Amino acid sequence: QQQVKQSPQSLIVQKGGISIINCAYENTAFDYFPWYQQFPGKGPALLIAIRPDVSEKKEGRFTISFNKSAKQFSLHIMDSQPGDSATYFCAAISGGSNYKLTFGKGTLLTVNP
């Protein structure tokens, strides 16, 4: 059973455009939601994270929107750049085992120049 569902599987955006990646979860015990960025041949790196008591968090060009009632959250990348081309993973952690990251399947983002 996939606990964190991520879409789309792949995304192509023009430079300067907005990239939007969506995730949904079922486990209401999840209480921390990080996003990871992974370049080919590298391990995932933390990009930005949010707790469910906040509806939005912004860091630079990256924004997480969180809808607790719908159990959905999304990553928005504003002014997308070719250097943003990577695979993005949403993830979740539950308070009961607050070390175990549960990842979505990932979204391969390509930003064309």
Place this chain on the structure above:
Amino acid sequence: GAGVSQTPSNKVTEKGKYVELRCDPISGHTALYWYRQSLGQGPEFLIYFQGTGAADDSGLPNDRFFAVRPEGSVSTLKIQRTERGDSAVYLCASSSRTSGRDTQYFGPGTRLTVL
């Protein structure tokens, strides 16, 4: 400072062989994690160490998989009687404390191919 390092970067083995994958965490990090990433999938949790002890090994798929961290720093993931289905990238991560809210820093992974 240095990040998490993993060796080897690539490992090709034959079905039925034994392999060891090594992880050197960030110096001073007490928590260490192993994940497995299959092609086209997100990483899946395998095991978590706090210090020398395995605090949670619930993600290990079966008893062919075993991991140790004898001195609370370097960890080795051991796979016996490898199967083709074990082919994946094995990722190691470390963090400074036990809280999941502390950033887990990932290494580049070891790509294991079982022929």
